[in-house]
Amino acid sequence: MAVRLLPVLAVLTAVALAGCAAGPRFPMGDMHRTMWGGGSTDVGPAPSPEPGAVEMAVTTTEFAFDPSELVVSGGEAVNIVLTNEGTIEHDLTIPELGFRLLASPGETVAGSLVAAEPGRYDFLCALSGHAQAGMTGTLVVR
Numbered sequence: 001m002a003v004r005l006l007p008v009l010a011v012l013t014a015v016a017l018a019g020c021a022a023g024p025r026f027p028m029g030d031m032h033r034t035m036w037g038g039g040s041t042d043v044g045p046a047p048s049p050e051p052g053a054v055e056m057a058v059t060t061t062e063f064a065f066d067p068s069e070l071v072v073s074g075g076e077a078v079n080i081v082l083t084n085e086g087t088i089e090h091d092l093t094i095p096e097l098g099f100r101l102l103a104s105p106g107e108t109v110a111g112s113l114v115a116a117e118p119g120r121y122d123f124l125c126a127l128s129g130h131a132q133a134g135m136t137g138t139l140v141v142r
Contacts, residue, residue, distance in 0.1 A: 043100040046111020050077040060090040063133035083108040093126040115141040
């Protein structure tokens with residue numbers, strides 16, 4: 001029985017390794033593109049930082065955002081600066097606003113956000129399993 005399982009295990013290992021080499025942005029292949037709660041990460045990249053806008057720093061680790069709540073004024077540009085202090089890739093995605101920043105380990109990225117409508121917007125790490133592990137937060141627009 002164990003001898004028959006060896007070829008199956010070899011094939012599964014090869015498939016898993018091929019998925020890990022699928023591309024530089026998503027090292028786990030299409031599985032890593034799945035957003036929390038279904039859907040896809042068809043959110044475009046965040047606009048470039050706005051010169052002179054207020055900066056809001058957010059740090060990611062495995063598996064948390066610090067801070068997990070951001071408060072901004074409606075209609076004003078804010079630059080979100082995301083620093084990944086983790087050992088794997090993370091992003092900050094606000095699905096309702098079409099905003100996404102993606103950072104590799106040790107990388108800092110920034111993007112401009114203007115949220116016109118007051119309210120509460122969920123943000124998350126849209127990489128597979130990260131939101132379920134606790135990588136969620138709230139953007140409060142006043």
